[in-house]
Amino acid sequence: xxxxxxxxxxxxxxxxxxxxxxxxxxxxxxxxxxxxxxxxxxxxxxxxxxxxxxxxxxxxxxxxxxxxxxxxxxxxxxxxxxxxxxxxxxxxxxxxxxxxxxxxxxxxxxxxxxxxxxxxxxxxxxxxxxxxxxxxxxxxxxxxxxxxxxxxx
Amino acid sequence: xxxxxxxxxxxxxxxxxxxxxxxxxxxxxxxxxxxxxxxxxxxxxxxxxxxxxxxxxxxxxxxxxxxxxxxxxxxxxxxxxxxxxxxxxxxxxxxxxxxxxxxxxxxxxxxxxxxxxxxxxxxxxxxxxxxxxxxxxxxxxxxxxxxxxxxxxxxxxxxxxxxxxxxxxxxxxxxxxxxxxxxxxxxxxxxxxxxxxxxxxxxxxxxxxxxxxxxxxxxxxxxxxxxxxxxxxxxxxxxxxxxxxxxxxxxxxxxxxxxxxxxxxxxxxxxxxxxxxxxxxxxxxxxxxxxxxxxxxxxxxxxxxxxxxxxxxxxxxxxxxxxxxxxxxxxxxxxxxxxxxxxxxxxxxxxxxxxxxxxxxxxxxxxxxxxxxxxxxxxxxxxxxxxxxxxxxxxxxxxxxxxxxxxxxxxxxxxxxxxxxxxxxxxxxxxxxxxxxxxxxxxxxxxxxxxxxxxxxxxxxxxxxxxxxxxxxxxxxxxxxxxxxxxxxxxxxxxxxxxxxxxxxxxxxxxxxxxxxxxxxxxxxxxxxxxxxxxxxxxxxxxxxxxxxxxxxxxxxxxxxxxxxxxxxxxxxxxxxxxxxxxxxxxxxxxxxxxxxxxxxxxxxxxxxxxxxxxxxxxxxxxxxxxxxxxxxxxxxxxxxxxxxxxxxxxxxxxxxxxxxxxxxxxxxxxxxxxxxxxxxxxxxxxxxxxxxxxxxxxxxxxxxxxxxxxxxxxxxxxxxxxxxxxxxxxxxxxxxxxxxxxxxxxxxxxxxxxxxxxxxxxxxxxxxxxxxxxxxxxxxxxxxxxx
Numbered sequence: 001x002x003x004x005x006x007x008x009x010x011x012x013x014x015x016x017x018x019x020x021x022x023x024x025x026x027x028x029x030x031x032x033x034x035x036x037x038x039x040x041x042x043x044x045x046x047x048x049x050x051x052x053x054x055x056x057x058x059x060x061x062x063x064x065x066x067x068x069x070x071x072x073x074x075x076x077x078x079x080x081x082x083x084x085x086x087x088x089x090x091x092x093x094x095x096x097x098x099x100x101x102x103x104x105x106x107x108x109x110x111x112x113x114x115x116x117x118x119x120x121x122x123x124x125x126x127x128x129x130x131x132x133x134x135x136x137x138x139x140x141x142x143x144x145x146x147x148x149x150x151x152x153x
Numbered sequence: 154x155x156x157x158x159x160x161x162x163x164x165x166x167x168x169x170x171x172x173x174x175x176x177x178x179x180x181x182x183x184x185x186x187x188x189x190x191x192x193x194x195x196x197x198x199x200x201x202x203x204x205x206x207x208x209x210x211x212x213x214x215x216x217x218x219x220x221x222x223x224x225x226x227x228x229x230x231x232x233x234x235x236x237x238x239x240x241x242x243x244x245x246x247x248x249x250x251x252x253x254x255x256x257x258x259x260x261x262x263x264x265x266x267x268x269x270x271x272x273x274x275x276x277x278x279x280x281x282x283x284x285x286x287x288x289x290x291x292x293x294x295x296x297x298x299x300x301x302x303x304x305x306x307x308x309x310x311x312x313x314x315x316x317x318x319x320x321x322x323x324x325x326x327x328x329x330x331x332x333x334x335x336x337x338x339x340x341x342x343x344x345x346x347x348x349x350x351x352x353x354x355x356x357x358x359x360x361x362x363x364x365x366x367x368x369x370x371x372x373x374x375x376x377x378x379x380x381x382x383x384x385x386x387x388x389x390x391x392x393x394x395x396x397x398x399x400x401x402x403x404x405x406x407x408x409x410x411x412x413x414x415x416x417x418x419x420x421x422x423x424x425x426x427x428x429x430x431x432x433x434x435x436x437x438x439x440x441x442x443x444x445x446x447x448x449x450x451x452x453x454x455x456x457x458x459x460x461x462x463x464x465x466x467x468x469x470x471x472x473x474x475x476x477x478x479x480x481x482x483x484x485x486x487x488x489x490x491x492x493x494x495x496x497x498x499x500x501x502x503x504x505x506x507x508x509x510x511x512x513x514x515x516x517x518x519x520x521x522x523x524x525x526x527x528x529x530x531x532x533x534x535x536x537x538x539x540x541x542x543x544x545x546x547x548x549x550x551x552x553x554x555x556x557x558x559x560x561x562x563x564x565x566x567x568x569x570x571x572x573x574x575x576x577x578x579x580x581x582x583x584x585x586x587x588x589x590x591x592x593x594x595x596x597x598x599x600x601x602x603x604x605x606x607x608x609x610x611x612x613x614x615x616x617x618x619x620x621x622x623x624x625x626x627x628x629x630x631x632x633x634x635x636x637x638x639x640x641x642x643x644x645x646x647x648x649x650x651x652x653x654x655x656x657x658x659x660x661x662x663x664x665x666x667x668x669x670x671x672x673x674x675x676x677x678x679x680x681x682x683x684x685x686x687x688x689x690x691x692x693x694x695x696x697x698x699x700x701x702x703x704x705x706x707x708x709x710x711x712x713x714x715x716x717x718x719x720x721x722x723x724x725x726x727x728x729x730x731x732x733x734x735x736x737x738x739x740x741x742x743x744x745x746x747x748x749x750x751x752x753x754x755x756x757x758x759x760x761x762x763x764x765x766x767x768x769x770x771x772x773x774x775x776x777x778x779x780x781x782x783x784x785x786x787x788x789x790x791x792x793x794x795x796x797x798x799x800x801x802x803x804x805x806x807x808x809x810x811x812x813x814x815x816x817x818x819x820x821x822x823x824x825x826x827x828x829x830x831x832x833x834x835x836x837x838x839x840x841x842x843x844x845x846x847x848x849x850x851x852x853x854x855x856x857x858x859x860x861x862x863x864x865x866x867x868x869x870x871x872x873x874x875x876x877x878x879x880x881x882x883x884x885x886x887x888x889x890x891x892x893x894x895x896x897x898x899x900x901x902x903x904x905x906x907x908x909x910x911x912x913x914x915x916x917x918x919x920x921x922x923x924x925x926x927x928x929x930x931x932x933x934x935x936x937x938x939x940x941x
Contacts, residue, residue: 018272020272021272028185028186033179034179034182034183034185034186035178035179035180035181036179037183037185037361037362037412038185039361039362039363039412039445040445040861040862041444041445041446041861042445042446042861042862042863044861044862044863044867045361045445045862045867047361074179075177075178075179076178076179076180078178079178084174084177084178088177088178091173091177092169092170092173092174092177093169095169095170095827095828095830095831097173097176097177098413098661098662098663098831098832098835099360099361099362099410099411099412099413099660099661100172100173100176100177100181100410100412100661101183101360101361101362101410101412101413102361102412103176103177104177104179107177122875123871125870126869126870126871126873127870127871129869129870130869130870130871132870133361133862133867133869134361134870135359135360135361135413135415135835135838135839135867136361136413136661136831136835137831137834137835137838138834138835138836138837138838138873138876138899139834139838139869139870139873140834140873140875140876141830141831141834142870143870143875
């Protein structure tokens with residue numbers, strides 16, 4: 001077992017984990033933060049996307065021990081003081097989700113996208129979220145949702 | 154008189170979804186989020202050969218691992234879990250939940266592990282060694298029909314699962330009497346015959362949430378609770394009860410948040426039976442969650458129908474007859490509805506056209522592949538593809554506008570209900586209106602000029618157009634082995650809030666929102682006062698489920714009926730309270746009052762309260778306000794539409810790029826146009842995916858070559874242009890809402906329109922048909938003179 005200490009959504013979380021424990025399982029199983037989902041096993045789908053030290057990362061591709069000492073943000077920590085984040089608001093306003101399974105990862109990717117490029121073009125949005133699959137929406141309403149958030153900032 | 158704010162009419166409005174706040178904050182509960190104290194994990198050892206006889210299974214190393222509770226081989230599982238049941242009346246081979254002697258597709262389970270931890274369970278699976286006597290694999294369906302290289306099931310000679318079944322003109326409904334005179338006459342009179350072999354390829358449904366199940370048998374109570382990522386918890390309950398020798402009352406099935414289904418989660422799978430059976434045997438709560446690599450082999454595939462299409466016509470474009478010889482490669486076994494899906498391709502062969510003579514023959518064949526079953530569209534996209542591609546080839550051969558060939562052959566709008574050659578009764582339609590709207594929105598004449606100009610500049614630009622009609626609102630009980638009704642219960646609570654249940658268990662469709670819109674309007678109460686419950690058989694008394702674009706057309710109709718029953722009773726209570734006649738009671742803006750005398754009324758909550766504390770109780774009434782309805786539709790609904798595509802192919806790389814997708818869909822009356830848009834978008838994405846990038850591929854040895862998202866191309870945001878949507882409204886008479894269903898529409902018209910656009914783009918190379926998907930290599934070879 002290995003001791004890891006990760007700051008998750010602003011709180012320091014320490015636990016003993018098997019060295020092979022994936023970050024996504026550390027979040028979901030050890031910390032009960034089940035908003036981060038697993039949609040594949042080859043790092044394609046992006047459902048497990050979180051922020052590690054402010055950058056989007058697929059948490060199924062990182063061992064928990066690799067995140068030791070890092071700050072991790074998940075969907076659960078995105079809203080502040082009971083207020084939705086502009087991206088969460090955008091996804092709601094623009095019907096950017098159907099089954100909701102890809103949504104947390106999609107939103108976390110979009111957080112990174114807008115941090116890098118606060119006013120992206122539609123093409124830049126489409127490229128920016130192409131590490132995330134959605135099987136329900138055809139992406140158009142997701143693009144609208146990210147445009148909504150970009151306009152609001 | 155107290156004044157109430159005027160409530161907006163919600164049906165027909167773009168109401169934001171009430172499901173979203175929990176889902177955008179990571180607060181939804183999907184199956185893998187369910188945890189029970191003492192729960193252990195199940196993992197499956199799967200065959201890594203496509204066809205083979207099991208010689209030996211050594212589980213000793215797995216048994217000895219720390220944390221392993223139990224290991225079972227197929228033979229051991231067979232002692233307490235019965236073979237797989239199916240839901241169709243067709244003959245079916247023996248299908249064990251875990252293989253006992255022969256494996257028939259790569260990925261078929263051969264052993265099961267139960268362990269304290271999901272990592273340990275997987276370690277134990279890896280520690281099991283299985284020796285196989287490898288048999289040749291049947292991969293090509295046409296070769297398989299010759300018995301080559303092998304017969305998979307002893308009782309099914311030449312791997313024929315079903316057929317050939319004849320259908321259409323001159324064929325009696327039972328298929329026993331066949332008169333060929335009409336179809337022969339049609340082809341004898343033809344001035345032109347289009348003949349083409351077309352493949353509608355195999356696809357992986359790929360809901361973003363893989364399947365999963367938690368089963369908790371409580372021995373003290375003799376009850377089973379099963380959480381599953383399913384589209385139909387009530388059907389799951391029926392089968393789990395049956396397979397475990399339990400009564401339905403002892404089984405509670407829960408579909409929590411379900412992360413997409415697309416038809417693939419209609420099935421009740423081996424893993425569900427095994428996990429439930431093991432929970433009962435071991436008296437442990439157990440969880441199994443599918444890996445994506447497992448999903449590619451263990452969850453059903455869709456489509457995979459080969460068509461030999463012949464279309465007979467006159468040179469003015471009038472279609473005289475259609476022949477379709479269909480070969481459906483259904484994989485190794487029959488699943489719940491496997492055998493029935495290709496029959497929907499037969500049923501829809503008439504498409505939107507008044508074709509005087511049609512003959513379809515269908516053969517279903519076993520191969521050493523994952524079984525097929527319902528995938529979004531389920532049989533109808535295949536029919537649409539075959540007919541629409543043939544119509545396009547006819548137009549090209551006759552040098553006619555593809556829109557005009559269609560127009561010439563439409564079933565006229567005044568001919569509904571229309572009895573097709575295939576035995577369907579189309580409820581309502583106005584195909585020319587949808588075509589004209591699409592042509593107008595696309596600016597068809599200008600688009601053709603743009604294409605011609607691009608071509609003159611040396612670019613490879615093409616246009617494609619497709620009509621479609623689908624069978625939805627499934628469907629009268631005669632058409633579904635589970636029954637084809639839907640159920641709802643509406644309760645007005647004592648505080649005037651409304652609680653309703655629906656058996657239409659959603660997995661992204663937004664029924665909590667649309668159904669609340671409907672009841673809010675029906676009772677004229679605030680939207681926030683209505684709660685919709687679903688997905689739990691302990692809460693929802695009865696139900697069938699969500700598939701076949703039926704939520705609104707069948708489930709919504711049941712809700713409406715139950716609402717009406719309660720409203721009638723509530724009006725009686727109000728009449729007693731207001732000393733008026735019940736026929737004069739009106740529900741407006743949260744108040745119940747006497748027509749023409751709004752001052753003479755009470756709040757909705759006051760009347761509700763009176764119904765529960767009925768002093769005095771009006772004569773002839775029972776206390777309370779709750780009633781239920783089963784809605785049995787008189788017929789299916791037949792939504793339709795027209796999709797137009799513009800595509801460009803890179804001359805140097807062969808890479809296709811979709812430039813425009815214009816869709817006009819007619820799903821009858823719409824409850825929430827925002828949600829309908831989302832459904833159409835999603836369908837289009839899957840239809841475009843099939844045309845352009847998706848394909849399940851097997852090697853000659855029966856190994857799946859597209860077994861992960863690295864090899865199976867799921868569309869990404871960059872693969873699509875902005876879709877251009879519009880709709881016409883032709884209500885259906887078969888339900889009180891006039892709604893037809895919209896969930897699958899996008900997968901029908903888009904696909905053939907794109908392939909036709911690719912053929913149009915490459916017309917200078919003399920190509921008349923291209924099989925899907927539009928792999929750049931294939932297109933490059935056409936451009937550069939190789940084989941297609």
